[in-house]
Amino acid sequence: MGDRGKVALVAAMVLFSLIPSQADAYKTSGDRSCGQWLIRSSNAFExxxxxxxxxxxxxxxxxxxxxxxxxxxxxxxxxxAWVDNYCRANPLDKLSDAGVKLGSALIRRLR
Known part of the structure; x- marks a missing residue:
């Protein structure tokens, strides 16, 4: 399996892991801090x-x-690139916070 196939497989696994059960309907599995986002591994898979x-x-x-x-x-x-810029300005925030801000900006742009 090539790198693209691995990335697609991981993306599919991540998407399925985000489907909440009743017990953890508001838990975001995989969320990390913006600081962690900016310290990227050299591992393409990660x-x-x-x-x-x-x-x-x-x-x-x-x-x-x-x-x-x-x-x-x-x-x-x-x-x-937007997430990189957001995280540089807000390294203590979570990626989910960046997602909410980006979502709000896109909604404003589309209306």
Missing amino acids: QGAAQGWFMGYMTCMARATTNIDLLSPVDAPSIM
Whole structure:
């Protein structure tokens, strides 16, 4: 399996792990601090897993909160650059906080 296949597999696993049970409906498995996000491993698999988690989080958040396709006007590299900038300014925040801020900005942009 190539690197793309591994990243796709990890992204699928992350997405399925985000489906909440009743007991942990508001728990975000895989969330990390912005400081951890900025200290990226040289391991492409770990980078892909973190990016896949964030994109999955954004997709789930968009589906749960709006009927708007929040991610349609932007591409993944632009989203990753936005998260990098947010995390540099807010290293103590969680990635889920960055996702909420990005989601709000995209909603404003689409309305």
